Amino acid sequence: DTAVSQTPKYLVTQMGNDKSIKCEQNLGHDTMYWYKQDSKKFLKIMFSYNNKELIINETVPNRFSPKSPDKAHLNLHINSLELGDSAVYFCASSFFGTGSSYEQYFGPGTRLTVT
Amino acid sequence: AQKITQTQPGMFVQEKEAVTLDCTYDTSDPSYGLFWYKQPSSGEMIFLIYQGSYDQQNATEGRYSLNFQKARKSANLVISASQLGDSAMYFCAMREDSLGDDKIIFGKGTRLHILP
Numbered sequence A: 001d002t003a004v005s006q007t008p009k010y011l012v013t014q015m016g017n018d019k020s021i022k023c024e025q026n027l028g029h030d031t032m033y034w035y036k037q038d039s040k041k042f043l044k045i046m047f048s049y050n051n052k053e054l055i056i057n058e059t060v061p062n063r064f065s066p067k068s069p070d071k072a073h074l075n076l077h078i079n080s081l082e083l084g085d086s087a088v089y090f091c092a093s094s095f096f097g098t099g100s101s102y103e104q105y106f107g108p109g110t111r112l113t114v115t
Numbered sequence B: 001a002q003k004i005t006q007t008q009p010g011m012f013v014q015e016k017e018a019v020t021l022d023c024t025y026d027t028s029d030p031s032y033g034l035f036w037y038k039q040p041s042s043g044e045m046i047f048l049i050y051q052g053s054y055d056q057q058n059a060t061e062g063r064y065s066l067n068f069q070k071a072r073k074s075a076n077l078v079i080s081a082s083q084l085g086d087s088a089m090y091f092c093a094m095r096e097d098s099l100g101d102d103k104i105i106f107g108k109g110t111r112l113h114i115l116p
Helices: none
Strands: A004-007 A010-013 A019-025 A031-037 A043-050 A053-057 A064-070 A073-078 A087-094 A110-114 B010-014 B019-021 B032-039 B046-052 B064-069 B074-079 B088-096 B104-106 B110-115
Touching (some): A004 A087, A031 A073, A043 A064, A043 B104, B010 B019, B032 B064, B046 B074, B074 B088
Antiparallel strands (some): A031 A043, A031 A087, B032 B088, B064 B074, B088 B110
């Protein structure tokens, strides 16, 4: 039983294309996140949604657009892909609870390669 | 300034020895949470342990313990009796509660190699 799933696992595409990554969680969590992990393994938050509402929107090019149709799904659409977008993208989910011990559960990651 | 600093980019440790992975953090928020995650070569991110800033005792989870020194702003991860399967990247992370957005900031990680 996969808790947080992402599709696709690998994505190879050319510069200028538009692509989407899908994420689904079956943990009943109310908050979902997108992270980018670069080639040096640095993990950085991009977006988060709580109950379909955007609550974190880091300094990310507006070519990246998250969409949350419901609290179990958070998709990431990327327009006009650039070489620098090549990275591993992780989806995560948790219960929202400032001051709590709620950890984030991560998906398996999507390795995006832009050629 | 970096919020989370992990000064050891890589470590080599003999199997069965104890390991300490260093983490220092920077915050003026009185309420915060500290996390450690493990990322094996397969790529998934695995939660290991959590310490809240108001917790009186150091967190422990099986072979993992967190050496929390609040005055020094240090949250080192200790792995007792290391195993070959402990070879992985380890990330320290922090959530500052006054932000109210559950954002977690990750350090740059330490790559741990356990030698047979």
